[in-house]
Amino acid sequence: QVHLVESGGGLVQAGGSLRLSCAASGRTFSRLSLGWFRQAPGKEREFVARITWTGGRTYLADYADSVKGRFTISRDNAKNTVYLQMNTLKPEDTAVYYCASDETNSGSRRSDEYDYWGQGTQVTVSA
Numbered sequence: 001q002v003h004l005v006e007s008g009g010g011l012v013q014a015g016g017s018l019r020l021s022c023a024a025s026g027r028t029f030s031r032l033s034l035g036w037f038r039q040a041p042g043k044e045r046e047f048v049a050r051i052t053w054t055g056g057r058t059y060l061a062d063y064a065d066s067v068k069g070r071f072t073i074s075r076d077n078a079k080n081t082v083y084l085q086m087n088t089l090k091p092e093d094t095a096v097y098y099c100a101s102d103e104t105n106s107g108s109r110r111s112d113e114y115d116y117w118g119q120g121t122q123v124t125v126s127a
Contacts, residue, residue, distance in 0.1 A: 001116065006099050010123070015089065022036075022081065030077045035048075035101075037114075039098070040094060051074070054107075071087070090125060096122050102115065
């Protein structure tokens with residue numbers, strides 16, 4: 001079982017930045033694929049970014065079109081942590097952001113392909 005804990009959310013003005021962190025435990029982190037999803041009020045949970053282990057020390061990053069060029073996913077295997085750097089934030093980025101683990105390294109964007117989830121962290125972007 002993988003335990004995930006997100007942090008770093010908060011209130012920021014449009015155009016600002018935040019960095020989310022997700023600390024993982026319970027598995028060999030370097031071989032763990034992880035994703036970020038978000039859910040706004042009244043909307044379905046949506047894919048934001050993923051970083052998939054592809055073997056050895058290689059990882060593949062992927063982004064939703066809505067955040068490409070503004071958000072960056074990264075990981076620090078020594079700290080068992082994955083990050084989501086969010087720049088040029090917009091009000092439409094307001095949501096609860098979740099970290100999730102993909103046990104089969106499927107590289108999927110589908111939330112039902114992810115097995116373990118954190119509790120979420122609120123991001124609010126004011127206009």
